[in-house]
Amino acid sequence: MFMRIDHVAIACHDLEEKIALFERIFELTVVAREINEEQGVKEAMLHVVDGDGGGSYIQLLEPLSPDTPVGKFLAKRGEGVHHVAFGVPDVTEAMGEIGGRGVRLLDEKPRHGSMGSSIAFLHPKDVGGMLTELVQARPTDQGHNH
């Protein structure tokens, strides 16, 4: 079912500051920046590695305002891991399979994720307390990431 750990997402107060930090201490490179109004975040993807199942990234998330999900997360927990995303071949199929096993889906249908992906979130309480995202890469990227 899972083809890769797609990304680990970190909530932060200042995206540019954290990009500079991660580039400097871990020698990572930003491969995409995006503003996702729907999710209320400004984000960057830092490339870790490519594999047969697609790429792995660190995602940095800065909330667009305090009353967004990531803004509320920061106010409550401070900076740190916000969610973890796993690559799947087909997000709709994976939602059906995992949902059919009693895991609550936070999305009724896939929505727009980073770099043209289709994504859906699972309820953290049904998955060991980890906010979990399923990611289907943009079709043209499937299997051509390295």
Added chain:
Amino acid sequence: MFMRIDHVAIACHDLEEKIALFERIFELTVVAREINEEQGVKEAMLHVVDGDGGGSYIQLLEPLSPDTPVGKFLAKRGEGVHHVAFGVPDVTEAMGEIGGRGVRLLDEKPRHGSMGSSIAFLHPKDVGGMLTELVQARPTDQGHNH
């Protein structure tokens, strides 16, 4: 520097219950179980994928007692992501490089990690609030994981 996202570690109250959950909902398989007295945890590695840079896993951690680091984490935050680990070719070298950039190391020298690996932790406050582990796989596993 980073060859892979080695694992995402989840702190839990009941290891066997969570293993059964993750096997059932995500079709994952346990490839190693271990008791690490030094770190005060009972743990399991669930295999996600192999790549040129080594394997990626979900690690489940149950504290051996409430007064261990993971026991205290659970009491304070509840179940969820405890740390994230990145694979490096040489953990001592990576500690030197990252430490030289002003990141505090929680370990003075590498210690024993899962499946015969050598590991070291970085101070979360210096790394965006994410407790971060560096992992050098057991020598015989390097590049032979798939």
